[in-house]
Amino acid sequence: MPATEPLGQVLTIEVGGALPYRVEVGSGLLAHLEVPHKQVALIYPSDLPNQFVEQVRAALSPAVMIVVPPRDACKTLSVLESVLSELAQANLTRDSAVVGLGGGAVTDLAGFAAASYLRGVAYYSVPTTLLGMVDAAVGGKTGVNLPEGKNLVGAFWPPKQVWVDVDTLATLPPATFREGAAEAYKHGLIADPSLLERVLSPEFVPGHASLPQIIADAIAVKAGVVTRDLTEQGERAYLNFGHTLAHALEAVTHQAITHGEAVGYGMHYAALLSREMGGKDLTDDTRAFLKYQKPQPLPPLTFEDLWPYMARDKKADAEGVRFVLLCDLAQPYLARVPEDILRRAFGIWVEEI
Structure with a gap:
């Protein structure tokens, strides 16, 4: 699997393949986001703490800000249609970018909107939950749900970059943090057994100095798999x-x-x-x-x-x-x-x- 390497205060994981990108894990990243696009749409959930929204707004000066329902309530065809309409009404062009800020459901929706609008515009992912960080935001799977099942409509659309700011985890209820731990523990079961003990340790809590490295190592498992198998023709299925x-x-x-x-x-x-x-x-x-x-x-x-x-x-x-x-x-x-x-x-x- 790709090794994580320190870059100052930031750990980086390189995701390879035909469309490579970088994942950065660290503290204070939201205030320093940069994207090389003049037009940016920021998509975020209604329950996201305002401090995070304002940090990203100040960093990116988005042309349009789109608020969606929280959690899986945003992963519907009707919400997707509304988001696409807002992108069109803002006259975003093909060289614009969509930024998804929030949990895994929002990054799934935002990525699919980016993949669909004008047949594909640049997408950047900024997960703010543990589940989003170690799973949904990395790997290029985007989509929405149908009444018949989860993630039955979507596209493979890798982000241009992923920023994982661990400071956002301090605002999560403990139960929500433990929810996200499931995907990190799963990565331990299927690929990196060292994660099993570390996920269950007292160090795996918001604010602990060891947390960024544990998260980065969990991300590295998925990064290695999707580098070798982006479209789930083989080993990517193991992530399920x-x-x-x-x-x-x-x-x-x-x-x-x-x-x-x-x-x-x-x-x-x-x-x-x-x-x-x-x-x-x-x-x-x-x-x-x-x-x-x-x-x-x-x-x-x-x-x-x-x-x-x-x-x-x-x-x-x-x-x-x-x-x-x-x-x-x-x-x-x-x-x-x-x-x-x-x-x-x-x-x-x-x-x-």
Whole structure:
């Protein structure tokens, strides 16, 4: 995976491939953003602390500021249409840029708006949540949801640059921070086991001196994968460990459960499946994460409630659903799982959560 290297007070991760870009991780970055475009549209959620909005406004002098609903409420076709209309009404040209400022849902929406407007304008990502930093803002996946499932409409549209200002994490409720920790822990399970202990350590909190390095190392896992496989033709699917059930939980509860909490539950189910399919028993690790995360309780759910949504998972192909499983730590693979094993593991999962 790409190494993180200090650049003054900033850690940098290079994302390679056909459209390379840099991720910068540090403190105080919002006030020093620079983009080489005369026209800039800033897209941000209505619940973002005003101090962050004003810092970015002062740094970029955006031509248009577009406020969208928070969290997944912004990831709809109707909100996308409204954003595109505002870009057009502001007369933004093809050499303009879109900047997404906020959590992962907003950066997903903003990136897709950039990919769609005038068939593609420059996009810059400024995630302000832990989940956005270690997952959504890096990798070039953009899109919105449909009632039928998560992220079913979108495009691969890598950003020109990503700025990760860890100062924004100090404003997050502890539960929201722990939500984002799910994606960092997942990167530990599939690629860098050193992250497992560090994510659960007392150092993994806003304001701690070790936090930027942990975040940078979690980002480096994803950077390495998407450098080798931008459009998910192979190993990028491994980043979806735990997500088949997670997306189903989000859909069946109508987004009442947050994405990171759904991933926490989904990783434990994937670990149970992995064990049932002959892999090493890693359920102690996924239980430890659930104990740390303390996700909200789920309503009573049956396998039949969730299976229609799992069957529409984007890893499915003409032959059916595939799950990301683990032979061992850092040894992921894709597999079709027999229905009897899916149901048996689900029964164990229900009992344990």
